[in-house]
Amino acid sequence: MEYKFSGMARTQGSSIVRDILKLTQGTEVLSLAGGLPADAFFPxxxxxxxxxxxxxxxxxxxxxxxxxxxxxxxxxxxxxxxxxxxxxxxxxxxxxxxxxxxxxxxxxxxxxxxxxxxxxxxxxxxxxxxxxxxxxxxxxxxxxxxxxxxxxxxxxxxxxxxxxxxxxxxxxxxxxxxxxxxxxxxxxxxxxxxxxxxxxxxxxxxxxxxxxxxxxxxxxxxxxxxxxxxxxxxxxxxxxxxxxxxxxxxxxxxxxxxxxxxxxxxxxxxxxxxxxxxxxxxxxxxFDLDGHIRSVSNEYHSRMLRMTTLMKERQWEGITWNDALGGMFMWVTLPEGFLSDRLLELAIQEGVAFVPGQVFYADLSGSNHMRINFTHTDPSLLPEAVDRLDRALKMYTEERLEKSVR
Amino acid sequence: MEYKFSGMARTQGSSIVRDILKLTQGTEVLSLAGGLPADAFFPxxxxxxxxxxxxxxxxxxxxxxxxxxxxxxxxxxxxxxxxxxxxxxxxxxxxxxxxxxxxxxxxxxxxxxxxxxxxxxxxxxxxxxxxxxxxxxxxxxxxxxxxxxxxxxxxxxxxxxxxxxxxxxxxxxxxxxxxxxxxxxxxxxxxxxxxxxxxxxxxxxxxxxxxxxxxxxxxxxxxxxxxxxxxxxxxxxxxxxxxxxxxxxxxxxxxxxxxxxxxxxxxxxxxxxxxxxxxxxxxxxxFDLDGHIRSVSNEYHSRMLRMTTLMKERQWEGITWNDALGGMFMWVTLPEGFLSDRLLELAIQEGVAFVPGQVFYADLSGSNHMRINFTHTDPSLLPEAVDRLDRALKMYTEERLEKSVR
Missing domain, CATH: 3.40.640.10 (Type I PLP-dependent aspartate aminotransferase-like (Major domain))
Structure with a gap:
């Protein structure tokens, strides 16, 4: 039968993070999208x-x-x-x-x-x-x-x-x-x-x-x-x-x-x-929760540093980020006019995922940002993840260049 | 500060069952009010x-x-x-x-x-x-x-x-x-x-x-x-x-x-x-869930029978109930005009609680009903619970009589 759902049901969006998870599940995509803590440190x-x-x-x-x-x-x-x-x-x-x-x-x-x-x-x-x-x-x-x-x-x-x-x-x-x-x-x-x-x-x-x-x-x-x-x-x-x-x-x-x-x-x-x-x-x-939090935080810190070191090595032009003082996320800013949701499409083709920034804005601005989680991916895979991101960025820059030429 | 709560918060009633629980907590009141399964049979x-x-x-x-x-x-x-x-x-x-x-x-x-x-x-x-x-x-x-x-x-x-x-x-x-x-x-x-x-x-x-x-x-x-x-x-x-x-x-x-x-x-x-x-x-x-459900149901059945036997012995005039075929509750009907919420007040004084029927009706009718749970109270305490209920009923009948005389 046809169902008449409530106003609440009609306004509830699907979570983009969840959609990305579905898209990448069972594939070889390295996901920097989720907000997951590192499993390996669960006590x-x-x-x-x-x-x-x-x-x-x-x-x-x-x-x-x-x-x-x-x-x-x-x-x-x-x-x-x-x-x-x-x-x-x-x-x-x-x-x-x-x-x-x-x-x-x-x-x-x-x-x-x-x-x-x-x-x-x-x-x-x-x-x-x-x-x-x-x-x-x-x-x-x-x-x-x-x-x-x-x-x-x-x-x-x-x-x-x-x-x-x-x-x-x-x-x-x-x-x-x-x-x-x-x-x-x-x-x-x-x-x-x-x-x-x-x-x-x-x-x-x-x-x-x-x-x-x-x-x-x-x-x-x-x-x-x-x-x-x-x-x-x-x-x-x-x-x-x-x-x-x-x-x-x-x-x-x-x-x-x-x-x-x-x-x-x-x-x-x-x-x-x-x-x-x-x-x-x-x-x-x-359980020594304080000690546990200290060691998890130290590990997250070193993962964050590993990530930013890898990103700096690529010398991406016009791309900036904050060095996080804690937590689980990095916020990357692409040059003005870049659309991170298009970049995500290319990134998934290349085998890496993140969350495009726009979804975190009530007014849907912020389309040149991306959220990167540095806590969940195994550190040994970070070089490969950044390589894939690098390829996606190159493809995207070329694509933009072609469009502006036409 | 003064808070302005939402329409949803303003319409949410307190649960009478919860209020009765609070009223009886830490007292010697035997509660037939809650909808609790028998703890003793938890696997x-x-x-x-x-x-x-x-x-x-x-x-x-x-x-x-x-x-x-x-x-x-x-x-x-x-x-x-x-x-x-x-x-x-x-x-x-x-x-x-x-x-x-x-x-x-x-x-x-x-x-x-x-x-x-x-x-x-x-x-x-x-x-x-x-x-x-x-x-x-x-x-x-x-x-x-x-x-x-x-x-x-x-x-x-x-x-x-x-x-x-x-x-x-x-x-x-x-x-x-x-x-x-x-x-x-x-x-x-x-x-x-x-x-x-x-x-x-x-x-x-x-x-x-x-x-x-x-x-x-x-x-x-x-x-x-x-x-x-x-x-x-x-x-x-x-x-x-x-x-x-x-x-x-x-x-x-x-x-x-x-x-x-x-x-x-x-x-x-x-x-x-x-x-x-x-x-x-x-x-x-x-775990043999089917077998477990059978033995719990058998126990509930015998508790229900114990309860109804004790109630029949009192020969309460004009009070009826269904013999449950399963589940956790008995539904007791008092004579027309009886108010089970007043009876509850007297019952709590005497040391026994139930849920007055009215709260289960969208139109707040049903004021001469009461819900009795027979699964949670230890069977050894049922005679005492029914005695107390009996005393409350007698007090209530006298009270009604006095009022009608005045």
Missing amino acids: VEAVAQAYERVFRLGGTTALQYGLTEGYTPLRERLTTMMASQGISVTRDNIIMTTGSQQTIDLVSRVLLDPQDTVLVESPTYLAALQAFKSYGANIVSVNTDSNGMQLDDLEAKLKEHQPKFVYVIPTFSNPSGNVWSMERRTGVVELCRKYGTLIFEDDPYGRLKFDENLNFPSLFSIDQQQGGDGHVMYTSTFSKTVAPGVRSGWLIADQAIVDKVAKAKQSADLHSSSIDQRALNELLDF | VEAVAQAYERVFRLGGTTALQYGLTEGYTPLRERLTTMMASQGISVTRDNIIMTTGSQQTIDLVSRVLLDPQDTVLVESPTYLAALQAFKSYGANIVSVNTDSNGMQLDDLEAKLKEHQPKFVYVIPTFSNPSGNVWSMERRTGVVELCRKYGTLIFEDDPYGRLKFDENLNFPSLFSIDQQQGGDGHVMYTSTFSKTVAPGVRSGWLIADQAIVDKVAKAKQSADLHSSSIDQRALNELLDF
């Missing part, structure tokens, strides 16, 4: 032990229905973990989710009515754009440079649009890898307080620092230090520090927001896997 | 083994991001399981979810626009009503008796409302415990086909049969036998056959619907725990 043994403990210590309760807000001892533990990052909350400010994506969806659900405005960085996280769009939001980009959101433009747009919230990834952004300066962090917090606007701070990568002496305080902690009254919502996840498969993220916010999110979650899926949450809590009892 | 040892296998056999891939549609071998296995229940599909017709509640939420998301009508039984599952409401649906009750939805009323309402779908729990309903007759099953399928309306069949309890020779074909299988063209969506779960903690349910539907649900799920949480899904798949390799 499989420790995680296995943690699950074993769950069943040894209290299997019966682990298998029964649990609280929507999440496993209480894990929420308690998170208050301590977050305190070490300058965020001082009680467990009533924390709700566990099935990863950051669910946090984004539930926050959207309890805050966004159709036509409500959300301000975002330019570029910003693709799947957040899609989630906001599916709730009918009007998404407005704020001018963003390598230091973060530009304060004058943010202020103008706060005034003009009275947005429901400002969504930001201030540390090791997806896709740009950027880190906001202290001035911008403080400035955005102050402006949002001035205009009574919520900030939604997404921090999945913050702990993947390449220099552990660097310190990038969260907007949440800055707001708290200034005696803020709950206008920052903060989300993070274990996906990048332990592993994505444990499907566990969390939201930290004012209790009024957490309560609404809990009711939304109850309707959405009752609760996330309590087995996974209990296993995480057991794991954190005996 | 903890087998489940523990299954998780151990997951990490032994492929821990690394289990910990990486997985497919939104779910773990492929488990979806394959479900095609075989469902075939034995007369449902013939391929894995492309199946998507895994974080339990039935998420299936209900995602189906609502891709089908319901505000003001769309959903037809439901009267009474029906509370949390489904809440999910439909949160998407702005207009919920209309169809007259329902112990044989199922009444066909004349259904036809009148299909014509009048042109609903997006008809939501039904034909086997061991929550809350009523009822089983639809074959005539109603066939009739509803035929009527919905005639009017081009989708059926959403919720079947969490169907396998908990007290007489294993009984056979209640699903509306999905009836539609297929009649050469239907995909107008039944079917959902079930492992929550009641293995354990709720594994948080795994599934939707079976036409591929066009599954595709839309997959995109919605991608935006909602990327995917459900792949560790849990892999563990279930391992479990089903060596």
